[in-house]
Amino acid sequence: MAAPLIRTQGLEKTYRLGDSEVHALAGVSIDIAEGEFVAVMGPSGSGKSTFMNVIGCLDRPTRGAYALGGQDVSALDADALAGTRNRHIGFVFQNFNLLARTPAIENVELPLIYAGVPAAERAARAREMLGRVGLAERVHHLPSQLSGGQQQRVAIARALVTQPLLILADEPTGALDSHTSLELMALFQALNRGGMTVVIVTHEPDIARFAGRVLRFLDGRVVRDEANAPLDAGRQLAESVPA
């Protein structure tokens, strides 16, 4: 069996708040294989966001090891981590984090700019990605001219454009209504069926039900790790539309 895409061993993260130490992560050892769809759940302060920051290479663990795609990344410096994020990880945020007053296509091109891809190729790949998330007609729209769901699709296109190893989504449906959330989950499921590893952080059980595996965090530890028979978001969507 191949090495898992993500392997953490005894991951700890300690923050110092004044005199007291806060153990945001207190020993997390988890494997996530390629092609999994994982939902990370837990109440606020449970460490799920810190976990995501660490596996997203935004933050370094205080102790413990983290290998991404078989490579140990827990000891890399800031610029090396930036390169890892750029090549291997696609982020989707709750509040979309699109650049204001910047057309959709340029938002999608952003990671490719930092990867040093020539302009013509950037534009072609960004256009193709926008097409895959169903926004071929909105390439030159500004974020302010797009709906919330469309904005999140732009963000997903931006996450996919570098052909990363995994997509990390932090509360991706937090700012969307239930119907749009469903559409989005259908998109994630479609991507996952295409082979993409997806990790979603959420506190909504309804959203977690679309994942094939659910990790529950509490006080910096994984307290439950269970397989889940995922609901099909696409089918639900079809059923919810009045005939």
Add this chain to the structure above:
Amino acid sequence: MNLTALLRIALRALAVNKLRSALTMLGIIIGVSAVIVMVAVGAGAQARVEEQIRALGSNLLLILSGARTQSGVRLGLGSNYSLNEGDAFAITREIPGATAAPAVRGGAQLIWGNANWSTVIYGTTPEYLPVRQWTLAAGRTFEPAEMAGAAKVCIIGQTVVKNLFGATDPIGQSIRIRRVPFTVIGVLETKGQSMMGTDQDDVVLMPLNTARNRVLGSTTLAKQRAVSVIWVKVDDGLDTNAIAEQVRALLRQRHRLQAGADDDFSLRNLAEIMAAQEASSRILTILLAAVASVSLVVGGIGIMNIMLVSVTERTREIGLRMAVGARTRDILGQFLVEAVTLSLIGGLVGTLLGVAGAFAVALLAGWRVLLSTNAVLLAVAFAFLIGVFFGFYPARKAARLNPVEALRFE
């Protein structure tokens, strides 16, 4: 990440807050245009002084008759005719490289036809023209026979020509100076203003004896063969100060002054005075530029201020850029380019405004201004450096942000 991409990001960011960007640039615009105008005005003043030095003739010594003490009262310079034409001839004869021209000076009314004009009379020798580096526009200079015979001939300056003759050719015309008829034999070239601002072209030259005997009319003057001033020209390549000391020694010897006694004449090194004035106008230029540069620095502080605000406002954008793979140097470059873009656009607009301002000063105040490419390039380069210097701190602050905290920033 290449410069064009950074420049596009910078321009877009600046375009988002147009008013703010424009106001920030204003500091640099004012600074750069002030530097350019000030340097242009200063350089213009300096050029004027240099021109006056050329007009005066370089390497020139001026000897004035000394003060006379009468019953214990010291009278001013020139009150005593301690110099005589023999002194001048001796200087020319005995000091190699020095040419002296003695002169007596007075005022007189000129009449030609029904026109009249009051001007300055110089009784002098033919050496006066080469010593003052003055040439004739027309006619000829005095001949030895005219010098010896106190002939009633004169050479007139351009201002006199204009006021007395208008368009008529003055050569050969007869003018009356204090009722004595004189024949005009020559016309001087235009020389312009002296460093004191007097019109050097408002003058009539005549032989020394003619002036003493027939116009200024003093018998004592004539007997003593006295003169009021002696101009001495030092040949090029010689040390003017050394020649000045030789002249001083010669005159003291001729005047039989004891060692320790005061000079009975005043010797001035005009080139030195002019050089001092040139130096002071150069210092003035530097001073003006320095004061203007202060406003440029203030403009730079404005840029720094706005860039700090911008970094804070765009913390989330910085976090996002880091999340998708921007390295420290990408963020540093982005904000540095933004600051430099502000300062460079400000510098270019300021250059246009400064050049226009220099012309406006020339036109409205009538001052002489001198625009130099170097001053303009220097001002723009300085603006660029200001952008780099004051942009670096905010850019570094942005580049050092922690991506996790930046993304979470509200």
